[in-house]
Amino acid sequence: MSDTLEAQVGAVLSRIKNPRLDSDLMSAGMVRDLQVAGDGRVAFTFLLGRSDPATLVRETRTALKALSGVTDVKITVVDPSGPAQSTHAPPTGAPMPQSTGMPQPPSPAEYSNLGRVIAISSGKGGVGKSTVAVNLAVALARDGKRVGIMDADIYGPNVPRMFGIFDKPAVVGGRIQPLVAHGVKLMSIGFLVERDAAAIWRGPIIMKVLQQFLRDVEWGELDYFLVDMPPGTGDAQLSLVQSAQVSGAVIVTTPQEMAVGDALRGAKMFEKVNVPVYGVVENMAGFTDPATGQRFEFFSSGGGQRLATELGVPLLGQIPLQPGLAEQADQGLPVVLSAPDSPAGVALGAMTRAVVREAGARSMSLPIINQ
Ligand SMILES: Nc1ncnc2c1ncn2[C@@H]1O[C@H](COP(=O)(O)OP(=O)(O)OP(=O)(O)O)[C@@H](O)[C@H]1O
Numbered sequence: 001m002s003d004t005l006e007a008q009v010g011a012v013l014s015r016i017k018n019p020r021l022d023s024d025l026m027s028a029g030m031v032r033d034l035q036v037a038g039d040g041r042v043a044f045t046f047l048l049g050r051s052d053p054a055t056l057v058r059e060t061r062t063a064l065k066a067l068s069g070v071t072d073v074k075i076t077v078v079d080p081s082g083p084a085q086s087t088h089a090p091p092t093g094a095p096m097p098q099s100t101g102m103p104q105p106p107s108p109a110e111y112s113n114l115g116r117v118i119a120i121s122s123g124k125g126g127v128g129k130s131t132v133a134v135n136l137a138v139a140l141a142r143d144g145k146r147v148g149i150m151d152a153d154i155y156g157p158n159v160p161r162m163f164g165i166f167d168k169p170a171v172v173g174g175r176i177q178p179l180v181a182h183g184v185k186l187m188s189i190g191f192l193v194e195r196d197a198a199a200i201w202r203g204p205i206i207m208k209v210l211q212q213f214l215r216d217v218e219w220g221e222l223d224y225f226l227v228d229m230p231p232g233t234g235d236a237q238l239s240l241v242q243s244a245q246v247s248g249a250v251i252v253t254t255p256q257e258m259a260v261g262d263a264l265r266g267a268k269m270f271e272k273v274n275v276p277v278y279g280v281v282e283n284m285a286g287f288t289d290p291a292t293g294q295r296f297e298f299f300s301s302g303g304g305q306r307l308a309t310e311l312g313v314p315l316l317g318q319i320p321l322q323p324g325l326a327e328q329a330d331q332g333l334p335v336v337l338s339a340p341d342s343p344a345g346v347a348l349g350a351m352t353r354a355v356v357r358e359a360g361a362r363s364m365s366l367p368i369i370n371q
C-alpha cells in the first residue's frame, strides 16, 4: 500500500468537476470502492447518472494515468438508477487483493490475447447484425488477420448457420476449442445446447455464458474479436461491457426512420459506458437490379447517414439489399466469399476497410480506452 499515492489519487478525484452538479466527483459521491494497490493499480466504481456526461470517465482515467506511480486504472461504470450493484462495498482504500471475501462489483476484464474487441449491435432485430459481423470476420481473415467471432445471441444464435457449422466443440485440458470456418474461430451457444434450450435462461446465466466464452475458450492470439450481439439494449449488451473491455461498437441500421431511433438508443448505451462507436452501417440500403445494375430505393432512405451525423461518427458502409444473399448465407457461404464482386460483396469489402481504418484511428487518438 502506498498512502501517498492513495492521497494523490483522492486529490485528483476531488479536482475533477461534474459540470451537471457543480461539485467534484468525491463530494458528489460518484466514486465507490476506491482501491489503490501498492503496485500502482487503481480501481473503483464510477456512479455515472443518465444525465452526466460520459466523457467524465475518460477525463478521470486520463488524469489518474498521468499520476506517476499509477500503473493501471480500472473503472467500472455503473448507472446509479440502473440494476442493483454490490451493496457490500469494501471500505474506501481497502487493499486490492480480495482478502475481505466481499463480492466485488463486476469489472470488465482485459483479454489482451483477443486483440480489438468489436461489438456489432443495433437496437432492432433482423437488420443485418449477423450478416455484417460474419462478412466482416471473413473479410478480415481473408486479408490475413487472426479473427474470432463470438455469438452473443443466446436466444437466437445465427453464427452456426451462417458459417454452416453445427459441430460440438472439443474440450482439451479443460479449455473449449473454438470451431473454425473460412479462417475464422467461432463460438456460439448454438454449438453447445439444443435449439430452444436457452429460451428459458435469464440475465445472470447470459452473463455467465459470455464470461465463459471469453475466459474458457481457447481463442489463442487474435487481431480482431467480433461479437455478434442480439437485438436490443438488454442483458447481453450489459453483460458484454461488464465482462470485457470492448474497443468499439459498430451500429447496424436499416434506412427507415423507425429503425434509426432504435439504433440510436443502442448506440447511446455503448457511449454511456465509454465504449466508442466506430460508426454506422446501413444495411438493405435500396436494391440494385443484378441484370441492369439499376438501383431502387425503398420507402425512406438515408437513415444510416442521419444516424451517423447524430452520433458524430462516420458512415462505414451502405450495403444494398441483394437477392440470393439470404439463401447463400443460410448455406454457410458469406457473400464476401460467394460473390465478392456483387454489389453487397463490394460494399461489405469497403465497410471492412472502413472499420479497420476507424479502429486504428481510435486506438491512436484514445490509447487509454483501447489499450
Ligand atoms: N443486404 C442484404 N440483402 C439481402 N438479404 C439480407 C441482407 N442483409 C441481411 N439479409 C438477410 O436478412 C436476414 C436478417 O439478417 P441478419 O440475420 O444478419 O440480421 P440480424 O440483425 O442479425 O437479426 P437478429 O436480430 O435476428 O439477430 C437474414 O436472412 C439475412 O441473410
Ligand SMILES: [Mg+2]
Pocket (backbone or CB within 6 Å): 129, 130, 131, 153, 158, 228, 229, 230
Ligand atoms: Mg443476428
